[in-house]
Amino acid sequence: MTRRTIAIVGSGPTGIYTLRHLLDTATPLEVTLFERGPRAGIGQPYSPDSVSAPMLANIASIEIPPVLDPYLDWLRDQPDAVLAEFGLERDALHDRLFTPRLLLGRYYRDQLLAMTRRARAAGHRITIREGTEVTDIRADDRGLWLSDSAGGPARPFDRVILATGHQFPDADEATRSYFPSPWSGLIQARIPAARVGIMGTSLSAIDAAMAVVTQHGRFRRDGDDLAFDLDPGSADLRIVLMSRSGILPEADFYCPIPYEPLSIATAPALAACLQGPAPLDAAFDLVRAEIMQADPAFALRIGLGGLDADSFADAYFAARQAADPFRWARRNLAEVERNKADRVTVAWRYALLRLHEAVEEIVPDLPDADRDRFDAGLKKVFVDNYAAVPSESIRRLLALRDAGILSLQTLGTDYDLTREGAQTVIDHHDRTERFAVFIDARGQKALSSANLPFPALRAALAAAGQDIPEVAEDYGLMDAGAFTGRLCLAALPYLMHDRPFVQGITACDDIARAIAAGMATRRRRRLTLVG
Structure with missing residues (x-):
């Protein structure tokens, strides 16, 4: 042959x-x-050219497709010295573990x-x-x-x-005070203890924050809590995460893997939506029915029965946007950790997680107007759900908040970003923010x-x-x-x-x-x- x-x-x-x-x-x-x-x-x-030791992969061992050996088996075959190098203990290895990148x-x-x-x-x-x-x-x-x-x-x-x-942009597009992505030379750069702006709040933005703060202090375990100790010479370090919505990602949640099949928003049912006059609206009817069947209490709480493809996102995010983002993060972290310990699945979260993959199959064939509506609404909900971050990442954000280092700014849709010499300036809501260092961490x-x-x-x-x-x-x-x-x-x-x-x-x-x-x-x- x-x-x-x-x-x-x-x-x-x-x-x-x-x-x-x-x-x-x-x-x-x-x-x-x-x-x-x-x-x-x-x-x-x-x-090592792109990430530092504290940065976590946003996927648990159980979800990683094996190449030759399952990832967890490979981990268990590593010497104790290698595991210790990455802060892991052999007895603590399990299939839901998030490990360093x-x-x-x-x-x-x-x-x-x-x-x-x-x-x-x-x-x-x-x-x-x-x-x-x-x-x-x-x-x-x-x-x-x-x-x-x-x-x-x-x-x-x-x-x-x-x-x-x-x-992502190459490192030669970065300067000592401006990084067009977290992967454009940030890991090798020396960041001063100054006001640092990070555009984005996803895991990429958290990674960028970790790359900066680990130059100026260290995380410390305090029982079940995590604290951050700033170096004496770095008292001026302040990090501001920024996004249009001003919310933080939620922590990764427990659910059955492999995924259980959907019962209403099935592949044939979603494909059939493309044959009608309003494909996105027909698809959302299936999404709504799937969530209502999975978790009636959640559906009632957000008024899902009266929502459509354009209003669902606003209702989904309303409570988080009205709350203090760090208080919400603290409550969410406690909830998901309890659920992981008790192997409890939150039905509406699990439904959304499975739905995003099913709905994606029809997205290429949506009419242009429906695609724009999808991007403005339902897509944001799906991204928020599947892009939940490791619990440890939320602990780190909270430790930085408790240390007085980290804050979060809501920019909305109307803001201007300019460069003035070595500074990055953002004007929004009749206020001006100036940053000695700026990192664009909005992802791919x-x-x-x-x-x-x-x-x-x-x-x-x-x-x-x-x-x-x-x-x-x-x-x-x-x-x-x-x-x-x-x-x-x-x-x-x-x-x-x-x-x-x-x-x-x-x-x-x-x-x-x-x-x-x-x-x-x-x-x-x-x-x-x-x-």
Whole structure:
């Protein structure tokens, strides 16, 4: 059987899971993995270049798809010294544990190297090219050709899989007082004990705050509580989190995994909504019915029966926006910790968690007006629910609040952000905020074809009139000239237009499975209908 030559650009979780599922097919493979960084198998969110030791992965062990070994099994195989390095105790390891990102990066690298050894022993040809940045991809009758920073292989590939992960501004766009993302040099920078503004309140913003405060003090356990001790020379440190809504994320909650099936908002029922004159309203009827069946008391409390797709978000957030955000966080933390200890599931939270994945399947095919309404309302509820953060992250925010270091500002929709010399200035609600250091931590933004860093591919998509890349069920490009069916787009930022929740490790595994299945069966069914 002829070997299939495949290039995987990026060796983070998406690239690793793709290789893992390709190896499950009955096809002899010749795979080359290209990694821009010095060490393959880690991925930007888990790399020492991008994160610091205190930063936690926003996924519990039980949710991480195994590569070769389940993550918890791998953890239990680590020496005590390695666990201690990351503040873990062997007796405290369990399947709901949130661990440091750096440790998860070690897992993925170990698994990639072990998988590569196993694949070579089975007769596959696997090459890992570290420190090699792919700069362009060209197509001709013989296949796809890659240009890279090291000269590139002088032969074409049958298939190229772009698994480049998140894409944030480079560190060279940052200054000593302004960081366009938490991943643009913040970890290596020395931040003064001054007024620091952080745009955003999600886990990315919490990570940014941790990167700053750990330069000026340390967290300390006080029984079941957490405290923060500021260094004597850092008394002027103040951190302000900012967002339009002025609310904090809630703590991750207990629920059954794998997810139980939905009973009303099923895939066929949601798909049928697209055939009617008001798809979003029909879909919301199913969402409302699912929540009302799961948790009638919650539905009654927020008046769900009288809400629609446009008013649901306001009712959902109303109580939190009316409360002091730190008091709310303290109560929420106590609630979720009790529920985890007692294995209690809050039904409405669990319903929303399952609903966001089901509803996402119809989002690409919503009419433009309905898509705008979805983004303005229901999407915000789903994001708030699935982006709950580790309990320890909330404890840290509360410890910083108790130490007088952290505050939260509500900006609303009408504010101006300007740069005045080394300072960042924000004008809102007739007041002016000035920051010696500013960090934009609003997370990954959806990107278009024009943002792709590969000129020939970018030109082909422009010639095809694809401002947003169109991909099939197996993530192969569609209607893109010589790239059609040969290049799989598994880079998350370019999929977010039509899959707004396509972030996280489980999404990486889902995409990888679809790519491998497509290569095995040559499926060409369209995945998204854009524009």
